[in-house]
Amino acid sequence: MDRFPAPARPLVARLTQAAAADPPRAVSFQGAPGANSHVAVAQMFPDGLPLPCFDFADAIDAVKEGRAGCAMIPIENSLHGRVADIHFLLPESGLLITGEHFLPIRYALMGLGAREEVEQAVSHPQALGQCRGWLHAHGIEPMDYPDTAGAAALVAERGDPRVAALAPPAAAELYGLKTFASGIADAEHNTTRFVVLAREDGVIAEGPRMTTLVFAVGNVPAALYKAMGGFATNGVNMTKLESYQRGGSFAATEFYADVEGGPGEPGFDRALAELRFHSERLRVLGTYRRARERG
Numbered sequence: 001m002d003r004f005p006a007p008a009r010p011l012v013a014r015l016t017q018a019a020a021a022d023p024p025r026a027v028s029f030q031g032a033p034g035a036n037s038h039v040a041v042a043q044m045f046p047d048g049l050p051l052p053c054f055d056f057a058d059a060i061d062a063v064k065e066g067r068a069g070c071a072m073i074p075i076e077n078s079l080h081g082r083v084a085d086i087h088f089l090l091p092e093s094g095l096l097i098t099g100e101h102f103l104p105i106r107y108a109l110m111g112l113g114a115r116e117e118v119e120q121a122v123s124h125p126q127a128l129g130q131c132r133g134w135l136h137a138h139g140i141e142p143m144d145y146p147d148t149a150g151a152a153a154l155v156a157e158r159g160d161p162r163v164a165a166l167a168p169p170a171a172a173e174l175y176g177l178k179t180f181a182s183g184i185a186d187a188e189h190n191t192t193r194f195v196v197l198a199r200e201d202g203v204i205a206e207g208p209r210m211t212t213l214v215f216a217v218g219n220v221p222a223a224l225y226k227a228m229g230g231f232a233t234n235g236v237n238m239t240k241l242e243s244y245q246r247g248g249s250f251a252a253t254e255f256y257a258d259v260e261g262g263p264g265e266p267g268f269d270r271a272l273a274e275l276r277f278h279s280e281r282l283r284v285l286g287t288y289r290r291a292r293e294r295g
Contacts, residue, residue, distance in 0.1 A: 003054045007175050008032040008153035012052050019051040019068065026051045028062035028071040031124075034149035034171035036103060040194045041072045044101045055146060056085060060093045063197060070098065070198040077105070078191045080129035087244050087256050090197075090285055091214045097286030098202030100210065101194045107131055108182040109140075110152055110172040113161025115180040122151040123166035126192075131166060133186040140164075152177055201286070208290040209262035210239075215275060215282040216253050223278065224255070230274025234267035236260065239294040260294070262287035 004012050011033040019026035027048040029037035041050045051068050053059040062068040075090075076082045090097075107127055111118055120141045121128070128135070128142040135142055143163070145151040152171035155163055164180065165171070172179045195212075196202075217223040231238050240258040261268035276282050 004032055004052075005150060005153035005157045007156045008052075008150060011174065015050055015052055019049040022049060023067055024069040025049045026062070026068035028053050028059040028068040030054070030056045030059045030073065031147040032150035032153055032171075034152065034168055034174045035147055036105060036168055036192060037072055037074060037194070038149065039168060039170070040074075040101050040103045040192075043103065044072065044099070044194075044196070054150075056089055060089060060095065060197065063095055063199060064093070070196050071095070072101070072194050072196055074126070074192050075195050076193050077126055077130060078189050079185070079187055080126050082242065083126060087214075087242070090195075090212075091283060093197065095197040095199060096201055097195045097212050097288055098198045099196035099288045100291045101196070102292055103192050103194060105130065105185060105190045105192050106169070106182070107148070107166050107184040108169040108172060109164050109166055109180045109184060110177040111155050111161060111164030111180060112159060112177065117161040118164040118180065119162045121164050121166045122154060124148045124151070127166050130190055131184050131186055134184050135166075142166075149174070195286075196288075202288060204262075204287065204289050208260065208293075209287055210290045211259045211262050211268070211287045212257070212285040213259065213272075213275075213283060214254065214256050214285060215279040216255070217279055219253060227275050227278040230271035231259065234271045236267050236271045237294070260290070 025048055027041045027045050028051040029041050031037050038050055059071045063071045074083050075086050120143050122143040122145045125144050127148050148167040149171040152165040152167040152175045155165040156175040217227050237260040242256045244254050
C-alpha cells in the first residue's frame with residue numbers, strides 16, 4: 001500500500017478492508033482507485049468488491065493467495081497493442097481465463113494551476129502511447145508511471161502545476177484535480193480488452209466461446225505451418241496469433257493464440273489435437289464466453 005502516492009492510500013485502504021471482509025467477492029486489479037481497470041471491474045462485476053494492487057503480479061497473487069475471487073487484467077489495446085509482460089505473467093500464473101470485457105478508453109488531462117502551465121503529462125506507458133499524437137500536438141512531454149489513476153494521485157501529491165496527469169476522467173474528482181481537457185484519444189476506436197483470471201474454470205452460459213492458449217513448436221522448417229493447418233481444415237477461426245521470446249534466445253518459438261470455439265465442438269477438438277501433435281508444448285489458458293464478435 002505504501003507504494004501508492006499518499007493521496008491514494010486512504011482509498012486503497014478502504015477498498016482493501018472491504019475486500020478482506022469478503023474475499024470471494026473481491027476482484028483484484030492493477031492500479032489506484034479510478035484506474036481504467038477499476039472502471040472495468042465496476043462494469044463487469046457491479047456487485048464485486050474492487051481490490052486495488054500496485055502492479056500486475058500483485059493482482060495475480062491476490063487471486064492465488066485467496067484474497068480475491070478473481071482478477072481483472074488488461075491484455076491488449078486497439079491502438080497500442082498488447083500490454084507489456086502479460087504474455088509472460090498469464091502462462092506462469094497458474095490461473096485460468098474465465099471471461100473477457102471490452103472497455104472504450106478516453107482520457108482526461110488533469111492537474112493543478114492552469115492549463116497553460118502544463119509542460120509534462122505523467123501516466124501509464126499504454127495511456128501515453130494511446131494519446132501520443134494528442135500530446136505531441138499540444139507540446140506536452142510524456143512521462144511514464146505504472147498507473148493512470150496513480151499518476152493523478154502523484155500529481156496531487158507533488159503539487160507542481162507544470163506536471164499534469166493523463167488519467168480516466170473520474171480520477172480528477174477522486175484526487176482533487178482540475179480537468180483541463182477530456183475525451184482524449186488518438187482514434188475513436190480506442191478500446192482495451194480485459195480478461196478475468198480465476199483459480200478454477202468458470203461456468204459458461206450458452207453462447208459463442210473463445211479459447212486462449214500458448215504453445216511452442218520445434219525450430220524446423222514449416223513447423224508453425226503444420227501446427228496451424230488443423231484450424232484451417234476444420235474451419236476454426238483463429239482471431240489472434242502472436243510470437244514472443246523467452247530465455248533471451250531471440251528465437252520466436254513461443255506463441256499466444258485466441259481461437260473461436262471450445263472443447264466439445266468437433267472442429268475445435270480436431271484442430272487442437274493436430275496442434276498438440278505438432279507442438280513441443282501446449283497449454284490452454286481458458287475457455288470463456290466471447291464478449292463480442294471479431295472481425
